[in-house]
Amino acid sequence: MLLRGVALLAACFVAGQILGETLGRLLGIQANVGGVGFAMLFLILSQNELEKRGLFHLEMGEGITFWSKMYIPIIVAMSSVQNVRVAFSNGLLALLAGIIPVIACLALMPLLSKLAPKD
């Protein structure tokens, strides 16, 4: 059961990434166009569908949850293999590109809250 969850995740991963690669080819660019996003979409859709039919076993979920908990450690490993020495001179850019979008989006929050239906 556990591996069925991992296999489902792998199936979504493969399908999404191949779709991304294929789109890149079709559009004539050397890029994976949204592969990870497609894969996530597939996982959400297939999980929702399986749950609806009562086929999503708890243990299947555990096989996927393991990987979602490995996500931060993997991101830590990923940041430790980047070319930070060269990036360092652009530290200001990283700082501003982290701060300004937050402020810009926050400014929209009151407006969107007003538009939201009341429960």
Add this chain to the structure above:
Amino acid sequence: MEYIITFLDKNGLVFAFLVTGIIMYFSEGLSKTLTRGKIPGSAISIFMGLVLAYFAGLQTLGKKGIADIPGFSGFDQMGGPVFRDFAIVSTAMGASFAIIKKTGPIGVLSLFLGVIISFLSGVIIAYALGITDAESLTTIGAGACTFVVGPVTGTALGASSDIIAISIAAGVVKSILVTIGTPLIAPYIGLKTPQSAMIFGGLMGTTSGTAAGLAATDPKLVPYGAMTATFYTGLGCLLCPSVLYFIMRAII
């Protein structure tokens, strides 16, 4: 000594698990003692990863951070695109369209606005600071979304590692800012209902930052904000290396 290094390189992935575990343990400690839990251990660990990569780069003059240090080559595997994308896709589990539909069109609107505005402001800042090629601009714009969308986009478009590093750093800054800022700003932006938490998660993304920030505001809001933030990551990974990249290519 040499046979130990050979051994570590041969079993690189396992050794990388061990070292990453130590980095994270150490960072959790720093989070608790130095920041009294205000900055989550995860953000500190990612920052630590960048710091280690910096010093490793100074030492080895290589391009691959600590993976260039003998014995540490396994980091290239653990932090490579395969594991990374696999783990990112897995975080979509538990997300449900049924719940997002409850916020109505506003939830979806906040998601799109959140991704597009973060992206655009990241691109404009990068352009103003002298980055000119479409791939790098898109990668940094994606980094302004989250520290995940940045590297996913960068790898998909073939951006250079230093640009990817900047995009991660931008995402980490954002995550820390959202974590610390959320409880402070919550009363002013009406962040007290599940619905407002979903809009907030949709605008901000950065799942780790949103979850930690909401936890400090009101733990009941966490699942709602984390839900839309997860969709944000998915939408970012979908839009940045596709539509938004094409727009950038068309402009530049």
